Amino acid sequence: MNMWRVLRDNDVHMRIVPMATGESRRAAAMLTLAACTMLIAGCGRDHGGSTAPAPSQPDPSAEVITSVPLGPVAGAAQSTLATRLPNPYSNDAQAVQQGQDLYIKMNCAGCHGYGAKGGMGPNLTDGYWRYGGVPASIFNSIYQGRPQGMPAWNPALPTQDIWKIVAYIQSLGGSYPAHLYQAWMQGDKPGDVVPGDVAGTVPPGTSNSSVPEPKASPAKPQSAPAVNDVAPAPGTGK
Amino acid sequence: MSYLRTYGPAGDPGTRLGWGLGIVSIIVMAVITLLLLGAILRRRARQGDPRALAVQRDEGGMAWLYIGVGVSAVVVVGCVIWTMFTVAAIAMPARTDLTVQVTGAQWWWSVRYQNDDPSRIFTAANEIHIPVGRPVRIELLSHDVIHSFWIPRLGGKMDVIPGQTNVTWLQADKPGVYRGQCGEYCGAQHAHMSMYVIADMPQDYLNWTRNQLQDAVAPDSMATRNGQQAFLAHCAVCHAVRGTPAGGILGPDLTHLMSRRTIAAGMLPNTPGNLAAWVADSQALKPGSQMPALALSGPDLSAVMTYLQTLR
Amino acid sequence: MQSPDAAAPLGPGRVMNDARANFAPNDPPGEWHSQARDYANTRYSPLDQITAANVAKLRIAWSFSDGTSNGHEAAPLVVGDTMYLVTPFPNLAYALDLGKPGAPIKWSYDPKPTPLAIGKACCDTVNRGATVVDGKLIYNLLDDHTIALDAGTGKELWRTKMGDVTTGVTMTMAPFAVGNKVYVGNSGGELGVWGWLAALDVKTGKELWRAHSSGTDKDVLIGPDFKPFYAWMKGRDLGKTTWPAGMWKTGAGAVWGWVSYDPETNLIYYGTSNPGPRVPSQRPGYNLWTSAIFARDATTGEAKWAYQFTPHDQWDYDGVNENVLLDLTIDGKPRKVLVHFDRNAFAYTLDRTTGEVLSAKPFAYQNWSHGIDLKTGMPKVVAEMQPKPNVKLSNVCPPDIGGKDWQPAAFSPHTGLVYAGIFNLCMNVTDHPQSYIPGTPYDGMEMTRHSASGPKGNWGEFMAWDPVAGKKAWTIKEQFMVMSGALATAGDVVFYGTVDGWFRAVDARSGKVLWSQKLSSGIIAQPMTYLGPDKRQYVAVYSGVGGAAMVSSAQPGFPPRGGVLYVFSIDGDSPHSAPGMLTTEGTAPALRSTGGKP
Secondary structure (H helix, E strand, O other), rough: OOHHHHHHHHHHOOOOOOHHOHHHHHHHHHHHHHHHHHHHHHHHHHHOOOOOOOOOOOOOOHHOOOOOOOOOOOOOOOOOOHHHHHOOOOOHHHHHHHHHHHHHHOOHHHHHHOOOOOOOOOOOOOOOOOOOOOOHHHHEEEEEEEOOOOOOOOOOHHHHHHHHHHHHHHHHOOOOOOHHHHHOOOOOOOOOOOOOOOOOOOOOOOOOOOOOOOOOOOHHHHHOOOOOOOOOOOOOOO | OOOOOOOOOOOOHHHHHHHHHHHHHHHHHHHHHHHHHHHHHHHHOOOOOOOOOOOOOOOHHHHHHHHHHHHHHHHHHHHHHHHHHHHHHOOOOOOOOEEEEEEEEOOEEEEEEEEEEHHHHHHEEEEEEOOOOOOEEEEEEEEOEEEEEEEOOOOOHHHHHHHEEEEEEEOOOOOEEEEEEOOOOOOOOOOOOOEEEEEEEHHHHHHHHHHHHHOOOOOOOOOHHHHHHHHHHHOOOOOEEOOOOOOOOOOOOOOHHHHEEEEEOOOOEEEEEHHHHHHHOOHHOOOOOOOOOOOOOOOHHHHHHHHHHOOO | EEEOOOOOOOOOOOOOOOEEEOOOOOOOOOOOOOOOOOOOOOOOOOOOOOOOOOOHHEEEEEEEEEOOOOOEEOEEEEEOOOOEOOOOOOOOEEEEEOOOOOOOOEEEEOOOOOHHHHHOEOOOOOOOEEEEEEEEEEEEEOOOOOEEEEEEOEEEEEEOOOOOOHHHOOOOOOOOOEEEEEEOEEOOOOOOEEEEEEEOOOOOEEEEEEEEEEHHHHHOOOOOOOOOEEEOOOOOOHHHOOOOHHHHHHOOOOOOOEEEEEOOOOOEEEEEOOOOOOOHHOOOOOOOOEEEEEEEEOOOEEEEEEEEEOOOOOOOOOOOOOOOEEEEEEOOOEEEEEEEEEOOOOOEEEOOOOOOOOEEEEOOOOOEEEEEEEOOOOOEEHHHHHOOOOOOOEEEEOOOOOOOOOOOOOOEEEOOOOEEEOOEEEEEEEOOOOOOOOOOOOOOOEEEEOOOOOOOOOEEEEHHHHHHEEEEEEEEOOOOOOOOOOOEEOOOOEEEEOOEEEEEEOOOOOOOOEEEEEEEOOOOOEEEEEOOOOOOOOEEOOOOOOHHHHHHHHOOOOOEEEEEEEEEEOOOOOOOOOOOOOOOOOOOOOHOOOOOOO
């Protein structure tokens, strides 16, 4: 949609503004208004106001991400290109911090716990992922929500913010690197040694990603995932 | 922003003191300069005597010392006493008529109007309305880093420190709009962290309060209903609009957004054009601000704008 | 296990006081039609076959796994020769035929609630049980529907939608029926819901009235008949004016606990939950009518009086715990009272006709208050124990789940004592101011809980409370939480279960533990007792840990989840357990000669 381009162009006008003062600022604002009006008038699409994802950075587009399969449906899902999308904010300490802030401020902690060890919602640190533990799957879980009560955070949160939350979750060590989607599907843990090419589930060097992934911690026996439909609830009994 | 003239008892004694000490300093400097010049001239007058040692002790002259120290002591002690009286004069008055809790955040001010009757407590942003001629207690909190609360025409600075409640007060004796500014460097947009204190005549203040206490007007047309939906979808996790499910506390409460003079913490006049520009891409206007680039579609932006303009 | 600070236990045959209860609706002695068995919420059974003398011979007669594994908090119901069970989400219903060997399933029903509800239930997907009235089994689904099934066939007769689960409203409480009305309330005190109790028509499921816990007097059904005892609860629209502008709409006051009914005055009594958000600095004011109790006209829903246990509740203490209606003599005067063990750790005795607090004494360790001022009804709050935003506060006692949670008490007229499972807990808490985002927690309390008696201290306790003296008659310390309901019987044996899975029988007078049986999972359900078609007394309890008990899941020895109903009888006997139930066709002569048991 070329409204994107309009917005980007629009940016260029707006970037003048902060250095402007007084008169010139007013002029810039009027210019902006004009640009906005054009933008509004020039866009023929009317979709009722809430569904269009709108990444404003050239990061992996949300439309691609939402093609990530929900899980091993009928055992046949392939690791599509989309599942291998790396998180643009992986290993970015500042983004991880911002992601943690958002995790608390967006009430994620209320369900998944302060420290993400679970509560009303599942534990996000234990290597067990109902809907996939690669960054793209986690993004997707946040972006479009999940059927057991996880709200969809699109369009409330911009995609960059969702990626930052994913970066925080990755930093907790329970997720899978982007290229290990197949491994997740087959129950292999990151770090497992897979004999020969029998399974080929954790093929070394299959990652086409140059983005370094956080090293996920090997699964520990005591952190065996709760396979209950509902995670333990350290709540208050209502 | 000038602090050379103030308009209230929280600032006036300090301003008087500032002027006074300034004038005293100028007089002292002038006197000393004159004396120094005199001394220099007198020294020159004696240069004719070839037997004179390079340094020699004058007879007498101790009186100059006594007089000098005496006069200085009187002036200094006088200034100290004056300063102490001034500090006492701008101390928190025994009774204040209103308490406002101001929370500094990067980079804006949240303003909560306290009241003994909880149902008269409400939250606004970046504008502090006060009744003219009444002392107002200001409680200062920080959401993130150290800021400083400063309304130059109404009084001195008070630091805003995370994890601590600092208290100051102000009073405006003349109705009007007084600009304030964060007085402690607090990050990239420190310069764009202003606010306005608006001193209203008592009746205006009551009317303003009454309006602020109202819930937001319910949408009454298809366009405003769509606008509200777009607002709830895109904006409500950070912004609150009372009377709707929008209950975010991360950004300014927008229940009566259109009653404010400026947006983005005093950065831009609150005009439809500026508001649209801000919603469309706040990061271009105020890079680094917590308001993310929403990248709304044209129709969504138009819908949100339609709704925002109903928030009077 | 007796606590040294407890008063002397009762000797045989002695009664502590003259406490009496009205056991209306006086169902047949061997049956159990509602969670509390009677309107007064005594959970007392007149059955007396099982006594202190023979209780040690209790053995499992049969058991039943319902196939679900989240917290099991309900009591089974018995009407005639049928037992009714409802499960946690997905809220299945079973009717078991007690007249047949092994109590096989007579019918079962799957109401198919939406899985969305799982993620909206704050504290596990529990259900606190059903009620049988007018030939219907009525219970609530987690996704905000009240349904009525034909008790004979399991056919769904009506289904009423009560709320919008996407906004965080769920339903977990047990409906309470009186005559042709059934009362239901919502859950979601942690999700910024608007709390209510509603009355439905038993015949049709039609909603007759709904009383909210905050808002204008109209919302709360407060009219001219409303006469609270204390001055600070008198005034117009207090459900709105004791909140910052607009905040009452997301102020919770959910009604997820128990309802009692006094047939003499036609009043119902119930409590409301904590205010939302749980961070108090966001909501200055008393936040009426949260963490409070209402007395309402059972027919019209009009409020008669109310009392707020914890004004401006800063610790999530709620007010939802059960109200046991008793008649007793205080200072020489006969009083109609209700006894309420609040989560705030005080045992309240209220005059149930006026709402006056007659006594309020702590039953568990607490340090948030210096007691309750009986003149004003106000707690004297300890300033240092009030949480502040983003500041960690250590050792606040009791914690959010209270000195006692929803697990209901039982009363025995034989002893005059009230029996209850309680906690011995404190918390460390940090408040984080919260945004209201519909369908997400409006909560903000970061907490850890620990025993009030140090790192190795006990988490639970089972006590007998003398409601006249306002003190414990005896108490039993348990390492794990006691979060099961209590059951009192005419055989003077009292039953309870522990979170680590022990089911115990206790002498009602002395507190002596007479029998214990370890079950498969932890016990947080309500035990009950009934008379089988064979006229034998059985005791039944669900085993299936979950709910708020999960706060202790890090304790070594914490059991896994489960969902099994255990039914006990003396020696494990049932008509079908005797030898020779089936004939065995043996082929080897030796076996034939001994008769070979299966």
